[in-house]
Amino acid sequence: GIQVEQSPPDLILQEGANSTLRCNFSDSVNNLQWFHQNPWGQLINLFYIPSGTKQNGRLSATTVATERYSLLYISSSQTTDSGVYFCAVETSGSRLTFGEGTQLTVNP
Amino acid sequence: DTEVTQTPKHLVMGMTNKKSLKCEQHMGHRAMYWYKQKAKKPPELMFVYSYEKLSINESVPSRFSPECPNSSLLNLHLHALQPEDSALYLCASSQEWLVTDTQYFGPGTRLTVL
Numbered sequence: 001g002i003q004v005e006q007s008p009p010d011l012i013l014q015e016g017a018n019s020t021l022r023c024n025f026s027d028s029v030n031n032l033q034w035f036h037q038n039p040w041g042q043l044i045n046l047f048y049i050p051s052g053t054k055q056n057g058r059l060s061a062t063t064v065a066t067e068r069y070s071l072l073y074i075s076s077s078q079t080t081d082s083g084v085y086f087c088a089v090e091t092s093g094s095r096l097t098f099g100e101g102t103q104l105t106v107n108p
Numbered sequence: 109d110t111e112v113t114q115t116p117k118h119l120v121m122g123m124t125n126k127k128s129l130k131c132e133q134h135m136g137h138r139a140m141y142w143y144k145q146k147a148k149k150p151p152e153l154m155f156v157y158s159y160e161k162l163s164i165n166e167s168v169p170s171r172f173s174p175e176c177p178n179s180s181l182l183n184l185h186l187h188a189l190q191p192e193d194s195a196l197y198l199c200a201s202s203q204e205w206l207v208t209d210t211q212y213f214g215p216g217t218r219l220t221v222l
Contacts (some may be wrong), residue, residue, distance in 0.1 A: 030208040041196050043151070043213035047182075050208070086150055090208060098150030 023087030131199030159203030
């Protein structure tokens, strides 16, 4: 099956710092989503981005499908950005395969 | 409205109990999913329903019994669970099964089996 690797596994930032999270995948995908899981367990959709670049406020994402990677940019980080960021890809059959996640901690 | 709701938020049950988890969405989605997530791991797919019919069962033990009474509602019936079944159970929905689309997740039910 497809392999999804996220890096770094853990990231600690001071409030106001910028960061880049990476997702590599081993095969062609139909879909790629970025999620933020908050400390209460809620998985929040950030981006649906099989290719190209999207921006939403302080967050933006870029997927380069031909090179099989996606990047999530967080600018001016806030303590509420803390949590786990998952990349999930869909190959066929609407099955999402998740990466192991990046645990982000933003300190005040 | 992109909301998926789940009840209860927390559930503690003994190994001989029978309980049910409930999931609801009113987005008109025809595909609904159950995922299981252990601590510090990503979600794992358990079941997929499409148009109220079970489409995928990822070799889940029979002590987990899904049910889709109508297009908005998805239940997961639990019976004779083991302590290792303790996890966060997430429900999700999307427009259609086998059509590439965003999956929307509920807040989850945190299950503890004693």
